[in-house]
Amino acid sequence: MNSSTKPDNLALDPSDKGQRFRDTVSTISAEGRRNWLYPRKPKGWYYSARSVVSWVLIGFLFAGPFLKINGQPIILLNILDRKFVLFGTVFWTQDFHILAIGMLALIIFIVLFTAIYGRLFCGWVCPQTIFMEMLFRKIEYVIEGDAPDQKRLNRSPFTASKALKKGAKLGIFFAISFLIANMFLAYIIGAEALWEIVTDDPREHLTGLSAITLFSFVFFGVFTRFREQVCIVACPYGRLQSVLVDNSSIAVTYDFARGEDRALLNARQKEKRDDGSVFFTNNDKADTARKYGDCIDCYQCVKVCPTGIDIRDGIQLECINCTACMDACDEIMVKTDRPTGLVRYASFNSVKEGTKTRLVTPRIAGYMALFTIVFGLFVYFLGTRPDAEAVILREPGRTWNELTGGAYSNFYNVKIFNKTLNDKPVEVRLLHPNGEIQPLGVPDNLPAHDLVEGRFMVFLHGSELQPGRTPIEFGLFSDGRLIHSVSSVFIGPQNP
Ligand code: SF4
Numbered sequence: 001m002n003s004s005t006k007p008d009n010l011a012l013d014p015s016d017k018g019q020r021f022r023d024t025v026s027t028i029s030a031e032g033r034r035n036w037l038y039p040r041k042p043k044g045w046y047y048s049a050r051s052v053v054s055w056v057l058i059g060f061l062f063a064g065p066f067l068k069i070n071g072q073p074i075i076l077l078n079i080l081d082r083k084f085v086l087f088g089t090v091f092w093t094q095d096f097h098i099l100a101i102g103m104l105a106l107i108i109f110i111v112l113f114t115a116i117y118g119r120l121f122c123g124w125v126c127p128q129t130i131f132m133e134m135l136f137r138k139i140e141y142v143i144e145g146d147a148p149d150q151k152r153l154n155r156s157p158f159t160a161s162k163a164l165k166k167g168a169k170l171g172i173f174f175a176i177s178f179l180i181a182n183m184f185l186a187y188i189i190g191a192e193a194l195w196e197i198v199t200d201d202p203r204e205h206l207t208g209l210s211a212i213t214l215f216s217f218v219f220f221g222v223f224t225r226f227r228e229q230v231c232i233v234a235c236p237y238g239r240l241q242s243v244l245v246d247n248s249s250i251a252v253t254y255d256f257a258r259g260e261d262r263a264l265l266n267a268r269q270k271e272k273r274d275d276g277s278v279f280f281t282n283n284d285k286a287d288t289a290r291k292y293g294d295c296i297d298c299y300q301c302v303k304v305c306p307t308g309i310d311i312r313d314g315i316q317l318e319c320i321n322c323t324a325c326m327d328a329c330d331e332i333m334v335k336t337d338r339p340t341g342l343v344r345y346a347s348f349n350s351v352k353e354g355t356k357t358r359l360v361t362p363r364i365a366g367y368m369a370l371f372t373i374v375f376g377l378f379v380y381f382l383g384t385r386p387d388a389e390a391v392i393l394r395e396p397g398r399t400w401n402e403l404t405g406g407a408y409s410n411f412y413n414v415k416i417f418n419k420t421l422n423d424k425p426v427e428v429r430l431l432h433p434n435g436e437i438q439p440l441g442v443p444d445n446l447p448a449h450d451l452v453e454g455r456f457m458v459f460l461h462g463s464e465l466q467p468g469r470t471p472i473e474f475g476l477f478s479d480g481r482l483i484h485s486v487s488s489v490f491i492g493p494q495n496p
C-alpha cells in the first residue's frame with residue numbers, strides 16, 4: 001500500500017519541480033521514443049460499473065447492423081450509395097440539409113456535454129476505450145498477467161512459454177480485430193451486403209474482402225501497438241478538450257485542498273501528534289495541528305492510468321476520464337481510514353472553493369440555447385420533409401426534336417424517392433406551361449423506402465416556348481395530391 005515507487009514514465013528530473021507534465025507527453029521519452037505503458041489492472045466500484053456498461057455497448061455495437069426499425073437498420077452510413085439510415089429513418093442525398101443540421105445539432109450537443117461533464121464520453125462510451133480497456137486489455141491481463149508480470153515477460157528472453165503467450169494473445173487480438181472490421185463494414189454497406197461478401201464466391205467480392213482485410217489490420221495495429229496514442233495524439237475530440245472544458249467542467253479531479261501536502265505514511269508516523277495520532281487533514285481549517293493532506297503519495301492512481309499521467313498534476317489533455325485512478329485512490333483511502341473521493345468527479349472550482357459543482361454557468365446556458373434552436377430546426381425540417389421527392393433532369397447530350405404541327409419534344413430522366421414506410425402510387429405531371437408528358441418506363445408504384453428511376457418525354461407547342469430555354473415545372477402526385485414540385489428547363493429553338 002505504501003509502495004511509493006514512481007512509474008518509469010514519471011521518473012522526473014528533480015530540478016523540474018513537478019512541472020514536467022506541462023511540456024511533455026507521458027508516453028514519449030526524453031529521447032523521443034515511445035514509453036510503453038504497463039497500467040495496473042484496475043478494480044473497484046467504477047471499474048465494475050464501466051465493465052457492465054461496456055458489455056451492453058459492445059453487444060449493441062455488434063447487434064446494431066442486424067437490428068431493424070421499420071425494416072431498416074438502426075444505423076447505416078452507406079457513403080458509397082449515399083444512403084443514410086438513422087433509427088429506421090432513411091435519408092437520401094436530397095435530405096442532406098437535414099442531415100447537416102442534425103450533425104450541427106450533434107456537434108453543439110457534444111460541446112455542451114463536454115463543457116459540463118468533460119471527457120465522460122471517452123471513459124464510458126467511446127468504442128476505442130471500451131474495446132481497448134474492457135476487451136483487449138482484459139485479455140492481456142488474463143494471458144500475460146498484471147502490469148509487473150507483463151513487464152517481466154517483455155524483458156525476459158524468448159522462450160517457448162513466452163512464444164505461446166504472445167502467440168495466443170496476438171491470435172486472439174487479430175480474431176477480435178477481424179470481427180470488429182466486419183461489424184464496421186456492416187455499418188457502411190449493411191448486414192445483408194456483408195453476408196453476401198462472406199458467403200459468396202470470394203472472386204466476386206474482391207473489393208469487399210480487401211476492405212475487411214485492411215480494416216482488420218488497422219484495428220489490430222491500433223489495439224496492439226497504437227493504443228492510448230489514439231486518445232492522446234489522433235483523436236480530434238481529445239485535442240479539442242483544452243477549448244471545451246473550463247474550471248467549472250466536471251472531470252476526474254484530484255482534491256488538492258484535501259490531499260496536499262502529500263506525504264508518505266512513514267514520514268507521518270515519525271511525526272505523530274502529542275496524543276499519538278498520525279497526521280492527516282480532516283479538512284478542518286481550524287485544525288492548527290494539520291500538517292499533511294490525505295494523499296500518501298503512493299502513486300497507485302498513476303500506476304493504473306492507461307495514459308500514464310499523474311492526475312494530481314491537474315486536468316490534462318491525456319486524461320480520458322476512465323475513473324481507474326478514482327478506484328485506486330478510493331482503495332487507499334479505505335485502507336488508511338480516510339473518506340473516499342480524494343480523486344473524484346468534480347470541477348476545479350468546486351475543489352478550490354470547497355463548494356458544490358455548479359452545472360449551469362452562463363457559457364452552458366448559451367450552449368443550451370444554441371442547441372435548442374438548432375435541434376428545433378432539425379425536428380422542423382424532419383417533420384416537414386415531403387413523403388416522396390423527385391429529381392428530374394434533361395437527358396444529357398440531347399437537344400429538342402421538332403414534330404409536325406409546330407410541337408417540340410425534350411427527353412427527361414427522373415429519380416423518385418419514397419421516404420415513407422408504405423408503397424406509394426406516384427405520377428409525374430406537367431404543371432407549367434401547357435403541354436403533354438409521355439412516360440417511357442416511369443414506374444407508377446414506389447416501394448416503401450426505395451428509389452425508382454425512369455424516363456419521359458415532354459411535348460410543348462411552339463406558342464408556349466421562349467427563345468432557347470423555357471422554364472418548366474413538374475408536379476409529383478400521389479393519389480391525386482401534389483406532394484412535390486420540381487423546376488427544370490425545356491430546350492427549344494431560338495425562334496420557335
Ligand atoms: S491521490 Fe490517492 S492514490 Fe494517488 S498518490 Fe495520493 S493517496 Fe495515492
Ligand code: SF4
Nearest residue numbers: 305319320322323325
Ligand atoms: S488520470 Fe485517471 S481518469 Fe484520467 S486517464 Fe488516468 S486513470 Fe483514467
